[in-house]
Amino acid sequence: MIRIKYILITVLITFGVLFSYSGTLDDSKKLKPDDDKKAKTKRDDTSHVQIETEDLLSDEVPDSLHFLFPSHDLYTTFDTSIVHPYNFYNEFKVDSAELTLVKEGENNFVMPFTGSITSGFGWRRYRPHYGTDIGLKTGDIVVTAFDGMVRFAKYCGGYGYCVIVRHNNGLESVYAHLSKILVEPGQLITAGSIIGLGGNTGHSFGSHLHLEFRYLGQSIDTEDIIDYTKGELKSNTFIVRKNDVESKYDLRALHTRHRRDLAYARRGAKNAKITYAAVKGIYKVRKGDTLGAIAKRNHTTVNSLCKKNGLKPNTVLKLGQRVKI
Ligand SMILES: [Zn+2]
Numbered sequence: 001m002i003r004i005k006y007i008l009i010t011v012l013i014t015f016g017v018l019f020s021y022s023g024t025l026d027d028s029k030k031l032k033p034d035d036d037k038k039a040k041t042k043r044d045d046t047s048h049v050q051i052e053t054e055d056l057l058s059d060e061v062p063d064s065l066h067f068l069f070p071s072h073d074l075y076t077t078f079d080t081s082i083v084h085p086y087n088f089y090n091e092f093k094v095d096s097a098e099l100t101l102v103k104e105g106e107n108n109f110v111m112p113f114t115g116s117i118t119s120g121f122g123w124r125r126y127r128p129h130y131g132t133d134i135g136l137k138t139g140d141i142v143v144t145a146f147d148g149m150v151r152f153a154k155y156c157g158g159y160g161y162c163v164i165v166r167h168n169n170g171l172e173s174v175y176a177h178l179s180k181i182l183v184e185p186g187q188l189i190t191a192g193s194i195i196g197l198g199g200n201t202g203h204s205f206g207s208h209l210h211l212e213f214r215y216l217g218q219s220i221d222t223e224d225i226i227d228y229t230k231g232e233l234k235s236n237t238f239i240v241r242k243n244d245v246e247s248k249y250d251l252r253a254l255h256t257r258h259r260r261d262l263a264y265a266r267r268g269a270k271n272a273k274i275t276y277a278a279v280k281g282i283y284k285v286r287k288g289d290t291l292g293a294i295a296k297r298n299h300t301t302v303n304s305l306c307k308k309n310g311l312k313p314n315t316v317l318k319l320g321q322r323v324k325i
Pocket of ligand 1: 131210
């Protein structure tokens with residue numbers, strides 16, 4: 001039974017690798033005319049993961065342990081073709097989960113690149129920013145933060161040349177905008193292993209490393225895990241809480257909520273003005289108002305209003321006219 005499971009996993013990985021390979025070819029076919037420059041760079045670039053067809057066609061059953069991917073209990077697949085195939089809300093069935101980042105006494109965390117943060121996690125103009133940008137020079141060495149297995153290593157739209165590493169605790173780390181990829185999917189690596197060289201590929205203006213941490217596809221602010229000033233972890237463990245995801249990390253949901261709250265606030269302010277005027281005993285005449293309607297709305301009588309304001313019951317009110325209540 002266990003052997004069957006291993007073989008299944010092997011098949012999954014093999015398919016992923018196949019898709020990964022054909023995906024790379026498809027991407028270059030899809031390039032628009034104005035992407036010529038990019039396409040040329042792409043062809044000239046040797047950073048693609050080269051996969052030998054003989055490897056894929058080999059009948060030999062590889063060492064199954066090698067293919068037991070990290071955190072296989074949490075993730076059902078090890079997809080090497082898609083950046084984010086996982087849906088947190090479908091997969092995360094508990095309120096919180098404690099992740100062991102590094103084991104007691106071991107220090108297997110390494111800063112992927114030591115540099116200053118140029119942009120943090122959150123909304124940036126009109127785009128959600130799911131990672132932390134660290135300034136670097138093209139060609140600077142980028143290493144993996146924790147031990148793990150490379151899940152994704154190829155060019156992908158806005159991320160440019162991108163490497164994603166799956167770690168044993170279920171966390172995935174994403175390294176984007178690289179100029180060169182030096183690992184391939186399925187490769188086991190340890191914290192501090194070189195995964196590529198920093199660059200400016202994809203949706204990037206100026207060389208930098210875009211670093212993301214994701215758990216079941218959900219992005220988490222890396223600054224909640226790494227103390228960038230000290231270049232070390234804030235704690236040996238990290239607790240993923242559904243509440244935190246809803247209140248801090250789910251940027252699109254937060255944006256929608258923020259817009260809704262703004263609309264409420266505006267409506268509230270409008271009502272507040274009316275209430276304020278009423279408290280002060282002054283009513284500002286609006287379209288369609290009559291003395292009778294104003295009296296009714298402010299729990300008084302037409303006679304009282306006439307007396308206080310020197311009006312006659314048949315006086316035609318003007319828009320914006322102030323009436324003492
Ligand atoms: Zn970024």
